[in-house]
Amino acid sequence: GAGVSQSPSNKVTEKGKDVELRCDPISGHTALYWYRQSLGQGLEFLIYFQGNSAPDKSGLPSDRFSAERTGGSVSTLTIQRTQQEDSAVYLCASSPPGTGPNQPQHFGDGTRLSIL
Amino acid sequence: AQSVAQPEDQVNVAEGNPLTVKCTYSVSGNPYLFWYVQYPNRGLQFLLKYITGDNLVKGSYGFEAEFNKSQTSFHLKKPSALVSDSALYFCAVRERQGAGSYQLTFGKGTKLSVIP
Numbered sequence: 232g233a234g235v236s237q238s239p240s241n242k243v244t245e246k247g248k249d250v251e252l253r254c255d256p257i258s259g260h261t262a263l264y265w266y267r268q269s270l271g272q273g274l275e276f277l278i279y280f281q282g283n284s285a286p287d288k289s290g291l292p293s294d295r296f297s298a299e300r301t302g303g304s305v306s307t308l309t310i311q312r313t314q315q316e317d318s319a320v321y322l323c324a325s326s327p328p329g330t331g332p333n334q335p336q337h338f339g340d341g342t343r344l345s346i347l
Numbered sequence: 348a349q350s351v352a353q354p355e356d357q358v359n360v361a362e363g364n365p366l367t368v369k370c371t372y373s374v375s376g377n378p379y380l381f382w383y384v385q386y387p388n389r390g391l392q393f394l395l396k397y398i399t400g401d402n403l404v405k406g407s408y409g410f411e412a413e414f415n416k417s418q419t420s421f422h423l424k425k426p427s428a429l430v431s432d433s434a435l436y437f438c439a440v441r442e443r444q445g446a447g448s449y450q451l452t453f454g455k456g457t458k459l460s461v462i463p
Contacts, residue, residue, distance in 0.1 A: 278449070324391075336451065
């Protein structure tokens with residue numbers, strides 16, 4: 232079956248521009264996560280959506296970062312006024328309903344963002 | 348706060364030899380522990396998890412991991428390495444209870460190279 236789909240797979244943009252990254256989770260998965268993976272670093276948690284609950288935005292590094300999840304499915308991560316330090320791979324993951332903390336997350340292949 | 352340490356940035360092993368990738372963790376309560384693998388330009392794939400019960404957990408592709416509470420470790424092992432095992436391996440921890448129980452904390456990853 233279809234996995235987590237992310238688009239675009241690669242994005243190159245100039246410093247100062249806004250970018251939108253898209254995540255289409257596995258159908259029926261209610262939990263959705265965004266992570267950032269920088270070179271030589273582990274995965275940094277950014278934001279978490281669970282059903283209709285208010286998202287946990289505690290991992291967003293600055294107010295230039297925001298995310299939405301429409302209709303409980305597709306999510307968009309927006310970075311405004313991009314900076315070179317925003318260059319990274321942005322990974323999305325989802326997990327099924329009734330999810331307890333013991334459920335593994337299913338990851339997309341990520342969007343590789345390069346800021347010139 | 349929870350944290351994960353993977354003390355080795357890189358592990359090299361000859362094909363056919365046993366491999367170990369180390370992981371230690373810190374949580375305030377009891378942990379859920381995970382191993383993920385990442386191949387180049389791909390997202391993370393779930394390998395195995397420790398929830399409760401038997402300290403030796405078996406997972407995908409012949410991997411296993413041993414939970415050691417006294418040493419707060421969860422090392423990944425495989426009896427006989429394959430060249431195709433070469434990838435980046437991430438250990439992750441989640442607390443069983445509390446507001447952050449849905450949030451995975453990842454280590455920085457260990458690059459495994461299996462030499463033919």
